[in-house]
Amino acid sequence: MKKSFGAQTLIFPTPVWCVGSYDKDGKPNVMTIAWGGICCSKPPAVTISLRRATYTYHNIMARGAYTISVPSHEQARAADYFGMASGKRENKFEKAGLRPAKSDLVDAPYVAEFAMVLECRVMHTYEIGLHTQFIGEILDVKVDEAALDENGKPDMAKVAPFVYAPELQHYFRIGDAVGPAFKIGKELF
Amino acid sequence: MKKSFGAQTLIFPTPVWCVGSYDKDGKPNVMTIAWGGICCSKPPAVTISLRRATYTYHNIMARGAYTISVPSHEQARAADYFGMASGKRENKFEKAGLRPAKSDLVDAPYVAEFAMVLECRVMHTYEIGLHTQFIGEILDVKVDEAALDENGKPDMAKVAPFVYAPELQHYFRIGDAVGPAFKIGKELF
Numbered sequence: 498m499k500k501s502f503g504a505q506t507l508i509f510p511t512p513v514w515c516v517g518s519y520d521k522d523g524k525p526n527v528m529t530i531a532w533g534g535i536c537c538s539k540p541p542a543v544t545i546s547l548r549r550a551t552y553t554y555h556n557i558m559a560r561g562a563y564t565i566s567v568p569s570h571e572q573a574r575a576a577d578y579f580g581m582a583s584g585k586r587e588n589k590f591e592k593a594g595l596r597p598a599k600s601d602l603v604d605a606p607y608v609a610e611f612a613m614v615l616e617c618r619v620m621h622t623y624e625i626g627l628h629t630q631f632i633g634e635i636l637d638v639k640v641d642e643a644a645l646d647e648n649g650k651p652d653m654a655k656v657a658p659f660v661y662a663p664e665l666q667h668y669f670r671i672g673d674a675v676g677p678a679f680k681i682g683k684e685l686f
Numbered sequence: 687m688k689k690s691f692g693a694q695t696l697i698f699p700t701p702v703w704c705v706g707s708y709d710k711d712g713k714p715n716v717m718t719i720a721w722g723g724i725c726c727s728k729p730p731a732v733t734i735s736l737r738r739a740t741y742t743y744h745n746i747m748a749r750g751a752y753t754i755s756v757p758s759h760e761q762a763r764a765a766d767y768f769g770m771a772s773g774k775r776e777n778k779f780e781k782a783g784l785r786p787a788k789s790d791l792v793d794a795p796y797v798a799e800f801a802m803v804l805e806c807r808v809m810h811t812y813e814i815g816l817h818t819q820f821i822g823e824i825l826d827v828k829v830d831e832a833a834l835d836e837n838g839k840p841d842m843a844k845v846a847p848f849v850y851a852p853e854l855q856h857y858f859r860i861g862d863a864v865g866p867a868f869k870i871g872k873e874l875f
Contacts, residue, residue, distance in 0.1 A: 498830070498831045499803065499828035499829060499830055499831065500828065500829055500830075500831055500834065500838070501826055501827070501828050502826070502827040502828070502829060502840075503826060503827070504729070504730050504823075504824055504825055504826060504827075505730050505824065505827060506724045506726075506727055506730045506731075506732075506824065507804075507824075507827040507840070508701075508703075508724060508732060508754065508756065508802065508804055508827070509756055509802060509840065509842065509845050509847040509860070510699070510701060510847055510849060510860055511701075511723060511724055512697075512699060512700075512723070514697075531724070532723060532724040532725055532726070532727070533723050533724075533725075534700060534701070534721060534722050534723025534733065535695045535697060535700055535720065535721040535722075535735070535852070536721055536722075536733065536735045536814055536817060536819055537695075537721070537735060537814035537815045537816060537817040537819075538695050538721070538737075538815075538816050538817060539815050539816040539817075540693070540814075540815050541693050541694050541695045542695075542814055542815065543695075543697060544723065544725065544733065544819070546724070546725045546726060548727075565697065567697065567698055570864045573864045573865060573870060573871075574865075574870050574871050574873070574874065575871065575874065576871070577865075577867060577868065577869070577870045577871030577872075578871030578872070578874040578875070579871070580867070580868070580871070581868060581871055581872070581875075582871075582874075582875065592874050592875075593874055613697065613698060614688065615696075615697055620814070621812070621814070623810070623812060623821075625725055625726035625729075625731055625809070625810070625821060626726045626727075626728050626729050626731065627726060627727050627728040628725060628726040628727060628728075630725055630726075630733070632812075632814060634693075635693055635694065635695065635696075636693055637690055637691070637692060637693060638690070638691040638692070638693075638694060638696040638697070639688035639689065639690050639691070640688060640689055640691060641687070641688055641689075642687050642688070642689055645689065649689070650853055650854055651691075651696070651698065651851075651853060651854070653698065653851055653854065653856075653858055656698050658698040658699055659864050660699060660849070660860060661867060662840075662842055663724070664839055664840060665839055665840070665842065666866060666867045666868060667842075667863055667864075667865070667866055667867060668863070668864035668865055668866075668867055668870075669842055669860050669861060669862065669863055669864060670860070670861040670862050670863075670864055671698070671699055671849060671858050671859070671860065671861060672858060672859040672860060672861025672862070673858065673859050673861070674856055674857070674858055674859075675759045675762045675848050675856075675857035675858060675859055676762060676763075676766075676856070676857055677855060677856055677857075678766060678769070678850060678855045678856060678857055679766065679769070679770060679855060680766070681762060681763050681766045681857075682762075682763050682764065682765070682766030682767030682768070682769070682770055682771075683766075683767070683770070684763070685763065685764065685767035685771075685781050685782055686767070686770075686771065686781075
């Protein structure tokens with residue numbers, strides 16, 4: 498038997514991503530979101546959803562660009578703070594003791610200390626309801642050399658991202674490997 | 687120093703969700719996606735991205751509905767298969783030994799054996815490029831009673847979802863709790 502939870506934004510898991518932008522005075526800001534995901538392979542694109550009430554919404558509308566910095570579970574305190582505080586009132590980078598790095602591709606800053614970073618140019622915006630979707634073309638993905646595996650690829654345990662669980666309002670680490678994609682299901686053909 | 691990976695769909699983590707639909711003859715189909723996420727709180731909505739070449743694309747276009755069933759890492763083999771096989775040629779439910787359950791809210795089936803299920807009505811479709819976004823209003827979320835915690839909420843360890851890592855092409859479990867959201871960052875104010 499399944500229990501009904503009604504019409505709500507409950508699904509496991511959702512990402513914890515920190516969206517970087519500049520305001521009209523060039524002050525760097527960063528905001529944590531869980532409403533987003535990859536939305537296209539060609540061009541490579543990622544969507545994030547923001548409420549119009551956020552500082553970041555207006556920053557991105559004006560600059561046409563944003564970054565996504567992926568925090569590790571050891572950086573969860575800062576990421577959680579970035580999701581609660583508003584750039585209208587606070588310099589969130591300063592408060593968290595983290596450095597904004599200027600993207601050389603788009604007009605937005607990323608979190609220098611976070612291991613994985615995407616630099617995005619806004620392709621489209623779509624009004625869904627309370628949230629607006631920003632569709633960002635991914636111009637580059639950058640990963641700390643210290644977070645790479647022996648093959649030069651991003652190492653899951655070193656990037657060490659975490660996820661958000663709606664309804665539980667709790668964060669969880671990524672754990673052990675399950676198996677290779679496009680392979681473990683082949684025996685069912 | 688960060689290493690540049692170029693313009694590609696590389697970000698950690700992405701979800702592993704199985705999208706249910708009916709074809710024109712009423713045959714249930716299910717396809718695994720990693721390109722998607724929650725996109726709006728009011729109305730509650732989730733986006734999934736599909737290529738026009740997929741069977742599921744045409745099913746959803748015709749029926750205006752889909753479901754998302756969340757597999758556990760113990761069901762990863764079936765989920766991986768659902769992402770490789772095409773409903774044009776195979777009855778994927780039968781091959782995987784899983785049962786399609788008809789949604790009582792939308793014109794789409796879900797995977798009865800998967801613990802968490804969302805029933806969605808298509809609100810919008812947006813052409814991004816190779817992929818089309820389907821924005822689905824979430825009409826209900828259903829979770830197995832056996833996957834609930836002592837408070838009647840979905841238990842992360844029992845739902846036991848897993849994530850996909852692009853570039854690595856590997857699946858990973860969700861692991862230990864990190865801490866409560868909207869709380870652990872409060873000390874930075």
